[in-house]
Amino acid sequence: xxxxxxxxxxxxxxxxxGACVEARYADHATQVxxxxxxxxxxLVFGPGQWIEFIKxxxxxxxxx
Numbered sequence: 001x002x003x004x005x006x007x008x009x010x011x012x013x014x015x016x017x018g019a020c021v022e023a024r025y026a027d028h029a030t031q032v033x034x035x036x037x038x039x040x041x042x043l044v045f046g047p048g049q050w051i052e053f054i055k056x057x058x059x060x061x062x063x064x
Contacts, residue, residue, distance in 0.1 A: 006024055006025065006026045007024060008022040008023070008024045008033070008038075009022060009023055009024060010022050010035060014035075019035075019036070020035040020036075021033065021034060021035060022034075022035050022038075028046075028047070029044050029045060029046055029047070029050075030044075030045045030047075030050040031043070031044050031045075032044075032045070
């Protein structure tokens with residue numbers, strides 16, 4: 001994600017079934033939300049937290 005990109009994005013790898021998350025970079029943090037519940041809660045990750053989260057996902061340590 002670009003550092004100044006505040007628009008919500010869905011991964012190009014997401015399927016068309018609506019079971020996706022959206023992410024954006026805003027206020028010096030990565031924000032993540034459920035694409036089916038756009039008014040619902042937003043997870044906020046600081047820069048270091050986001051990197052560690054992605055590492056965990058790639059390593060299979062974070063379940064679906």
